[in-house]
Amino acid sequence: MKEKPVKSADIKAIRDRWAAAWPEAVKIWNPYVTLREPEWCMSQKMAEKEGLTGSFAMIRLTDHRIVIDVATVQDYQVEDFALQVLAHEIGHHVLIPANNYDNAGLFKRIRIALAGIENRAPLVSNLYSDLIINDALQRAMNLDMAAVYRHLQATCPVASKLHVWYMRTYEYLWGLPRGSLSGPKQLPQIDADASLAAAVIRSYARNWLDGAGRFALLAYPYLIEDKEHQQARDELSRYLDAEKSSEGSDIPGGMAEIDDQILEGIVDPRSEAIASYEGKGEAETDKSDRADKPELSKLRSTSGGTGPQQRYQQPGVYIDMMKQVDPSADENKLVNRYYRDIALPFLVPFPTDVTEPLAELLPEGTDPWEPGDPIEELDWFETALVSPVIVPGITTRSRVFSVDYDTPEKEQPFNLYVGIDCSGSMNNPRINFSWPICAGTIVSLSALRAGARVMSCLSGEPGLFLETPGFIKSENEVLTVLTSYLGTGYAYGIPRLKTPHLENVKGKTHLLIVSDDDIFSMLQAKDSDGRENYEIAENALQKAGGGGTFVLHSRPGWHHGDVERLQKMGWVVHYVTAESEMLEFARAFADRFYRRKGKKP
Amino acid sequence: MKKAQNVLNVPNVSEMIHHIKQCPAEFLGQPDRNGRSGISTEALVNDTVRTLTADDTAPRPIDITAAKRSLAELSLQQICCWALSHPFFRQIDDGWLRQFFCRGLSEVAPLVKPEQWVKDEERAEELARIIFAACGHCPGGESEAEAADRFDSVNTIKRLKVIEETKAAMERAQEIRRQMAEKAAREAANVYSRE
Numbered sequence: 117m118k119e120k121p122v123k124s125a126d127i128k129a130i131r132d133r134w135a136a137a138w139p140e141a142v143k144i145w146n147p148y149v150t151l152r153e154p155e156w157c158m159s160q161k162m163a164e165k166e167g168l169t170g171s172f173a174m175i176r177l178t179d180h181r182i183v184i185d186v187a188t189v190q191d192y193q194v195e196d197f198a199l200q201v202l203a204h205e206i207g208h209h210v211l212i213p214a215n216n217y218d219n220a221g222l223f224k225r226i227r228i229a230l231a232g233i234e235n236r237a238p239l240v241s242n243l244y245s246d247l248i249i250n251d252a253l254q255r256a257m258n259l260d261m262a263a264v265y266r267h268l269q270a271t272c273p274v275a276s277k278l279h280v281w282y283m284r285t286y287e288y289l290w291g292l293p294r295g296s297l298s299g300p301k302q303l304p305q306i307d308a309d310a311s312l313a314a315a316v317i318r319s320y321a322r323n324w325l326d327g328a329g330r331f332a333l334l335a336y337p338y339l340i341e342d343k344e345h346q347q348a349r350d351e352l353s354r355y356l357d358a359e360k361s362s363e364g365s366d367i368p369g370g371m372a373e374i375d376d377q378i379l380e381g382i383v384d385p386r387s388e389a390i391a392s393y394e395g396k397g398e399a400e401t402d403k404s405d406r407a408d409k410p411e412l413s414k415l416r417s418t419s420g421g422t423g424p425q426q427r428y429q430q431p432g433v434y435i436d437m438m439k440q441v442d443p444s445a446d447e448n449k450l451v452n453r454y455y456r457d458i459a460l461p462f463l464v465p466f467p468t469d470v471t472e473p474l475a476e477l478l479p480e481g482t483d484p485w486e487p488g489d490p491i492e493e494l495d496w497f498e499t500a501l502v503s504p505v506i507v508p509g510i511t512t513r514s515r516v517f518s519v520d521y522d523t524p525e526k527e528q529p530f531n532l533y534v535g536i537d538c539s540g541s542m543n544n545p546r547i548n549f550s551w552p553i554c555a556g557t558i559v560s561l562s563a564l565r566a567g568a569r570v571m572s573c574l575s576g577e578p579g580l581f582l583e584t585p586g587f588i589k590s591e592n593e594v595l596t597v598l599t600s601y602l603g604t605g606y607a608y609g610i611p612r613l614k615t616p617h618l619e620n621v622k623g624k625t626h627l628l629i630v631s632d633d634d635i636f637s638m639l640q641a642k643d644s645d646g647r648e649n650y651e652i653a654e655n656a657l658q659k660a661g662g663g664g665t666f667v668l669h670s671r672p673g674w675h676h677g678d679v680e681r682l683q684k685m686g687w688v689v690h691y692v693t694a695e696s697e698m699l700e701f702a703r704a705f706a707d708r709f710y711r712r713k714g715k716k717p
Numbered sequence: 718m719k720k721a722q723n724v725l726n727v728p729n730v731s732e733m734i735h736h737i738k739q740c741p742a743e744f745l746g747q748p749d750r751n752g753r754s755g756i757s758t759e760a761l762v763n764d765t766v767r768t769l770t771a772d773d774t775a776p777r778p779i780d781i782t783a784a785k786r787s788l789a790e791l792s793l794q795q796i797c798c799w800a801l802s803h804p805f806f807r808q809i810d811d812g813w814l815r816q817f818f819c820r821g822l823s824e825v826a827p828l829v830k831p832e833q834w835v836k837d838e839e840r841a842e843e844l845a846r847i848i849f850a851a852c853g854h855c856p857g858g859e860s861e862a863e864a865a866d867r868f869d870s871v872n873t874i875k876r877l878k879v880i881e882e883t884k885a886a887m888e889r890a891q892e893i894r895r896q897m898a899e900k901a902a903r904e905a906a907n908v909y910s911r912e
Contacts, residue, residue, distance in 0.1 A: 304879040318837070389877055
């Protein structure tokens with residue numbers, strides 16, 4: 117009890133010393149860096165509240181803050197290393213990962229490399245970032261980071277192979293004696309891997325995103341076993357300051373795509389080294405550059421490329437990744453973002469208004485003409501009307517003109533009703549990429565972009581359905597319905613077209629229904645009054661007034677009589693024999709209906 | 718030929734690395750292996766040996782048989798000629814030079830791109846330590862054990878031998894990774910596929 121106030125006074129003194137070191141730490145990177153002073157947590161309880169556990173410091177990219185647990189600083193006795201610790205944390209903000217976008221990109225690369233053990237990505241990402249920052253501070257900015265590690269490692273058990281390898285990498289980078297950080301458990305393989313890791317850190321110090329895959333592949337063998345991984349985590353927990361740095365952030369775009377550059381960086385440096393060894397005598401050629409690089413298409417298939425041109429991750433993998441980047445991310449928003457990112461290249465361009473002057477200039481009264489004004493602006497007629505005696509600057513007048521613009525007649529784009537079959541035969545779009553949902557996203561977003569209203573409806577009947585509250589303009593609500601999943605019934609429920617929203621819709625509406633062969637059983641089904649659903653389809657089409665299209669995953673010629681009946685009503689039936697053809701359909705549909713405002717079919 | 722060593726001031730590794738990285742572009746030119754065009758490595762090596770042995774008129778002290786050596790080795794020999802221009806090497810015994818130029822570089826040279834010796838910090842350190850080990854001196858400020866351990870750390874030949882020896886383990890890890898990736902891709906493709 118007596119010691120506590122003394123400790124708290126110590127903590128305050130440490131906080132003051134660290135606060136005093138802050139401006140200098142900023143200056144190490146750049147005096148123009150504008151970061152707020154860290155949040156000082158005076159107790160571990162406060163630190164836990166901020167999400168800081170295990171380590172004594174962490175960063176948040178969401179509000180560009182650094183959090184320091186002063187009590188743990190004292191526990192680890194690192195109070196004399198304020199400059200190094202603060203400069204390191206600033207490095208996370210200015211060098212790596214620096215922002216949410218690059219942080220997610222880093223996770224993406226590391227996860228592809230860590231196939232099957234993707235849950236280790238935050239750990240590997242943190243270790244890689246620390247190496248890049250510390251090496252820059254130690255070598256380029258002459259800050260003695262080795263002293264901090266020597267101090268911390270003196271009291272830390274080094275038993276796991278990952279830990280030995282990681283610390284041995286620092287020894288390589290900074291020319292420290294063997295075992296000074298990595299302890300006595302040395303193995304030739306770890307030594308060789310650490311030397312390769314040091315080379316990766318040096319080579320990719322600037323383009324660090326490109327080196328992440330190589331680094332993760334070096335770490336891979338030390339992380340396969342759960343026990344090894346857990347042991348390494350426990351031992352390294354004091355260094356983990358950026359694992360959750362993007363928590364609570366906005367979802368960065370473009371993360372669903374796996375581009376070629378990423379796949380090219382998923383190379384094991386050991387294979388590169390062996391390739392250069394086997395290419396003895398040919399070092400002057402670029403043999404090592406060609407080392408063991410599998411073809412991109414092979415890499416794409418093993419890393420689960422899907423969607424247009426197999427360029428995207430599966431939505432389930434994407435959601436898992438983004439939840440690692442930001443554990444508090446909302447799954448609905450993530451899946452919306454996923455389909456939106458894929459649809460973006462296929463949307464119609466934003467509509468533009470073209471205005472043309474009706475008449476070049478319209479006369480609009482007069483102003484005084486003064487000596488010095490252009491002589492051609494002098495209006496002699498108006499001047500003579502003021503006075504027959506001309507006094508420059510007094511009686512002289514000039515004509516004022518204004519430009520009149522045409523207000524062209526604006527055509528209203530058709531509203532869009534998108535009904536998608538979400539019966540048991542459809543993919544869950546949250547786990548696997550779904551072509552119908554991708555197509556629905558493209559047409560819906562194009563319609564919204566053109567200024568139309570959209571109503572989306574998922575239906576798997578008999579069973580469940582989910583629809584937006586009428587025709588709306590909210591992209592998020594439309595996508596939330598489309599990307600949900602029901603998995604009930606056998607087809608799209610035609611009775612959904614009896615919705616009051618279609619009865620009272622303002623403006624013409626186009627009905628788009630995406631389903632398969634089973635829709636004909638649904639159309640033939642009868643309601644309690646003995647009327648076929650065909651009648652509902654016909655009535656809805658008439659009320660909508662903007663035409664209707666059935667997109668069926670089927671073959672032309674099947675259900676010939678039923679198709680003819682639909683066509684007589686005015687429905688257009690479009691067949692796709694492979695789901696991927698829906699992309700081309702959606703593109704053409706959006707182009708036909710929504711490129712330029714109100715273009716009619 | 719033995720020179721006085723009582724005031725020998727051995728440079729430390731950092732100094733040698735700095736010296737190696739200052740290598741002029743002329744030493745990095747394409748070696749002339751067939752007597753057509755490029756730098757005559759043989760002439761360069763012999764000039765270096767003449768300078769270090771202080772015997773300016775010695776007729777071709779070393780025959781390096783350029784035609785039999787790889788371009789990488791000849792390039793490394795040229796870089797070594799620059800490295801040996803450090804004043805320290807004029808103060809020490811020169812008996813090691815013949816062995817060094819004829820046999821000392823043939824194994825490591827093909828493993829590293831020539832420009833890496835002067836661009837990459839670690840390779841420059843390795844070259845400095847190769848030269849120190851060949852001339853039988855420890856870098857300034859290091860004990861024999863420290864120098865040997867550090868040389869081990871940057872030794873390309875040893876590193877590659879370890880990687881070769883552990884190739885089976887590496888390939889096993891790669892195979893596990895490949896199988897895991899394929900399994901995940903397969904599951905994703907099949908589990909929820911259409912009826």
